Amino acid sequence: MDKLLVPDGRTLKHVQVREYVRSLVTGSAPGSPAPSERELVHQFGVARMTVRQAMDALVVEGLLERIPGRGTFVARPRRAASRIVGFTEEMARRGLLAESVTLLARREQAGPGVARALNLTEGDAVIHWRRLRRADGQPMCLEDAYLNEVLLPGFLQSGMPTSLYDAFEARGLRPTWAEDSISADQASAEEAQHLEVETGGPVLRHSRRALSGEKVVEVSRSVYRSDRFTLWVQLGSD
Amino acid sequence: MDKLLVPDGRTLKHVQVREYVRSLVTGSAPGSPAPSERELVHQFGVARMTVRQAMDALVVEGLLERIPGRGTFVARPRRAASRIVGFTEEMARRGLLAESVTLLARREQAGPGVARALNLTEGDAVIHWRRLRRADGQPMCLEDAYLNEVLLPGFLQSGMPTSLYDAFEARGLRPTWAEDSISADQASAEEAQHLEVETGGPVLRHSRRALSGEKVVEVSRSVYRSDRFTLWVQLGSD
DNA sequence: TAGTGGTCTAGACCACTAT
DNA sequence: TAGTGGTCTAGACCACTAG
Numbered sequence: 001m002d003k004l005l006v007p008d009g010r011t012l013k014h015v016q017v018r019e020y021v022r023s024l025v026t027g028s029a030p031g032s033p034a035p036s037e038r039e040l041v042h043q044f045g046v047a048r049m050t051v052r053q054a055m056d057a058l059v060v061e062g063l064l065e066r067i068p069g070r071g072t073f074v075a076r077p078r079r080a081a082s083r084i085v086g087f088t089e090e091m092a093r094r095g096l097l098a099e100s101v102t103l104l105a106r107r108e109q110a111g112p113g114v115a116r117a118l119n120l121t122e123g124d125a126v127i128h129w130r131r132l133r134r135a136d137g138q139p140m141c142l143e144d145a146y147l148n149e150v151l152l153p154g155f156l157q158s159g160m161p162t163s164l165y166d167a168f169e170a171r172g173l174r175p176t177w178a179e180d181s182i183s184a185d186q187a188s189a190e191e192a193q194h195l196e197v198e199t200g201g202p203v204l205r206h207s208r209r210a211l212s213g214e215k216v217v218e219v220s221r222s223v224y225r226s227d228r229f230t231l232w233v234q235l236g237s238d
Numbered sequence: 239m240d241k242l243l244v245p246d247g248r249t250l251k252h253v254q255v256r257e258y259v260r261s262l263v264t265g266s267a268p269g270s271p272a273p274s275e276r277e278l279v280h281q282f283g284v285a286r287m288t289v290r291q292a293m294d295a296l297v298v299e300g301l302l303e304r305i306p307g308r309g310t311f312v313a314r315p316r317r318a319a320s321r322i323v324g325f326t327e328e329m330a331r332r333g334l335l336a337e338s339v340t341l342l343a344r345r346e347q348a349g350p351g352v353a354r355a356l357n358l359t360e361g362d363a364v365i366h367w368r369r370l371r372r373a374d375g376q377p378m379c380l381e382d383a384y385l386n387e388v389l390l391p392g393f394l395q396s397g398m399p400t401s402l403y404d405a406f407e408a409r410g411l412r413p414t415w416a417e418d419s420i421s422a423d424q425a426s427a428e429e430a431q432h433l434e435v436e437t438g439g440p441v442l443r444h445s446r447r448a449l450s451g452e453k454v455v456e457v458s459r460s461v462y463r464s465d466r467f468t469l470w471v472q473l474g475s476d
Numbered sequence: 477t478a479g480t481g482g483t484c485t486a487g488a489c490c491a492c493t494a495t
Numbered sequence: 496t497a498g499t500g501g502t503c504t505a506g507a508c509c510a511c512t513a514g
Contacts, residue, residue: 182468483508
């Protein structure tokens with residue numbers, strides 16, 4: 001819709017009107033009136049259908065709400081399901097500082113499970129990244145991430161970022177879809193050592209397959225200390 | 239948009255066109271062409287803007303996709319985040335039969351926590367329903383649900399349903415929004431007895447606050463056997 | 477009664493795609 | 496070159512809301 005079909009300097013009229021109205025109403029309280037359609041027709045000297053096209057977009061976006069016979073008003077913001085975030089942002093939400101210690105970061109050949117999950121062929125190159133993740137200095141989680149090397153060229157060489165999700169963002173690969181599985185279990189001896197808990201103590205296992213559009217960008221398995229971590233999920237939308 | 243502003247027998251033209259096109263393309267493979275706009279203009283004898291209004295609705299819905307210069311095509315179905323379902327449907331997804339034994343079902347006065355979660359005042363009447371939930375005959379989960387009695391008049395008297403979510407559905411209270419928290423823990427002695435596991439064994443705790451529009455319809459705490467249950471969540475949308 | 481959004485017309489020109 | 500969707504015009508009548 002927003003693609004430039006008119007590559008000259010001029011801005012589409014319905015876009016002008018749309019952005020003008022958006023600037024007027026952003027920050028306004030829900031229920032505040034937006035300009036009427038005929039008012040905008042006079043202000044911009046355009047046809048009413050053009051104004052309606054502009055307003056339609058804002059209504060679909062959930063910014064405005066039309067009430068026949070009354071007018072157009074700022075809508076109550078829609079609730080939206082949980083955004084897909086990584087450990088760093090998840091901790092930041094809790095007011096905690098995320099830190100990581102890389103335990104392993106190397107190129108591997110994809111095994112059958114990882115290959116299927118990443119939509120690759122067995123033996124293809126994948127990045128395996130294992131980290132102990134801390135929150136405010138305390139061990140929180142042990143994470144094994146498998147990444148498609150083709151999507152992250154030079155990733156291992158260019159120095160690892162703190163936040164994998166920031167790296168996705170920088171490459172235009174922000175996850176838009178995630179399939180998570182969550183279960184309770186007992187810590188293995190190795191997990192217990194890293195997490196500084198008793199072997200056999202309760203842990204939360206969290207697996208994720210994250211996609212950006214059609215591309216699988218992350219397959220990971222994480223194990224969290226159950227005494228420090230509760231997962232929050234919001235589902236649905238208005 | 240679909241409200242009847244024309245209460246006489248006639249159907250809005252853009253609705254006629256929209257439903258005609260919908261009937262044509264439902265079942266078609268993604269990428270199949272839809273009729274062109276000018277073709278529909280001739281078929282229905284309407285203005286092009288009317289056809290565009292019809293098609294716009296289907297595009298917003300995600301059923302169609304426009305490609306400038308080429309035409310309008312059936313879109314790849316959008317992925318949608320997890321629907322909000324209860325235990326019965328959650329088990330059905332796994333091919334398991336859900337059964338329940340009611341351990342407690344009574345009217346109570348809301349304590350401070352439940353009152354806040356249900357958007358009520360402390361002391362208001364709530365329904366407290368505790369069930370042992372089985373899947374294919376095996377203990378799976380122990381659930382405490384708190385419900386707003388005002389939204390479910392006669393619920394306790396009229397015989398309890400198998401599925402709470404079916405009861406919501408029947409009253410037009412299908413949950414559209416859920417706030418879940420998930421954690422790992424160890425079974426208490428009482429929980430262990432009901433679930434037939436060792437005291438201190440690993441369990442998954444799942445709390446939910448479910449809303450239908452603005453109304454809080456359910457507040458619940460469930461504890462699952464970790465050896466039989468893994469939670470699946472899909473997040474995001476195309 | 478005046479104003480609002482909802483529907484609808486009968487055209488027009490544009491940029492883009494495919495042949 | 497023919498066809499497609501994208502933009503835009505300058506009106507019209509309708510049902511509904513509010514003063």
